[in-house]
Amino acid sequence: xxxxxxxxxxxxxxxxxxxxxxxxxxxxxxxxxxxxxxxxxxxxxxxxxxxxxxxxxxxxxxxxxxxxxxxxxxxxxxxxxxxxxxxxxxxxxxxxxxxxxxxxxxxxxxxxxxxxxxxxxxxxxxxxxxxxxxxxxxxxxxxxxxxxxxxxxxxxxxxxxxxxxxxxxxxxxxxxxxxxxxxxxxxxxxxxxxxxxxxxxxxxxxxxx
Numbered sequence: 001x002x003x004x005x006x007x008x009x010x011x012x013x014x015x016x017x018x019x020x021x022x023x024x025x026x027x028x029x030x031x032x033x034x035x036x037x038x039x040x041x042x043x044x045x046x047x048x049x050x051x052x053x054x055x056x057x058x059x060x061x062x063x064x065x066x067x068x069x070x071x072x073x074x075x076x077x078x079x080x081x082x083x084x085x086x087x088x089x090x091x092x093x094x095x096x097x098x099x100x101x102x103x104x105x106x107x108x109x110x111x112x113x114x115x116x117x118x119x120x121x122x123x124x125x126x127x128x129x130x131x132x133x134x135x136x137x138x139x140x141x142x143x144x145x146x147x148x149x150x151x152x153x154x155x156x157x158x159x160x161x162x163x164x165x166x167x168x169x170x171x172x173x174x175x176x177x178x179x180x181x182x183x184x185x186x187x188x189x190x191x192x193x194x195x196x197x198x199x200x201x202x203x204x205x206x207x208x209x
Contacts, residue, residue, distance in 0.1 A: 022058050025059055035095075037060075038062065039087070039091070041064045041066075043065065043066070045104060045107065047104075047106075062090045067127055068109030068127075069101060069157075071083060072084070072130050098180070099171070100183045101162050101165070102185045103158040103161075103187070104154065104187040104188070104189055107153075114146075137160070138156050155186055155197075183197075193207075194207045195207060
């Protein structure tokens with residue numbers, strides 16, 4: 001219960017001391033609608049603080065969070081899909097010009113690919129099927145320890161999710177016309193640093209500016 005009370009107290013303090021910092025931006029977006037330039041696809045991990053790690057203001061990011069920051073391959077059968085609908089809304093309705101797939105270190109979803117999951121977690125087991133190709137690709141190399149394997153899996157997963165995004169016709173069309181950019185970022189929980197995937201060199205490079 002203390003955690004809930006802390007959240008309530010935090011909101012009261014936010015109202016008292018911080019919301020005024022964003023009042024102008026909020027008033028504008030309430031009047032004119034949200035106009036974010038970025039769709040951020042991030043993990044549900046509670047340690048990934050998307051409201052703090054980028055120094056962004058309200059209205060800057062349209063955020064889609066799920067376990068592992070996974071992107072299912074496009075499926076046209078019109079089944080229920082929160083990921084596909086969020087992508088569609090961001091690209092078609094909001095008109096974002098950037099999509100960032102932001103993975104992170106110590107990701108439980110990526111680690112779970114190598115561990116047995118209790119069978120009662122049927123939805124988790126099904127969801128992790130998205131990353132089976134990531135596991136297969138990662139295991140083509142040898143690693144000195146499990147932590148090295150997990151870090152490689154996390155980074156490889158980001159690249160695979162970027163590729164999965166391009167299976168969506170609305171994204172492929174805009175990407176090919178240079179109207180939309182796709183970025184792969186890796187967030188290091190240990191020091192808060194960000195690295196960006198360089199397609200030319202096939203590595204992640206530290207972002208410094």
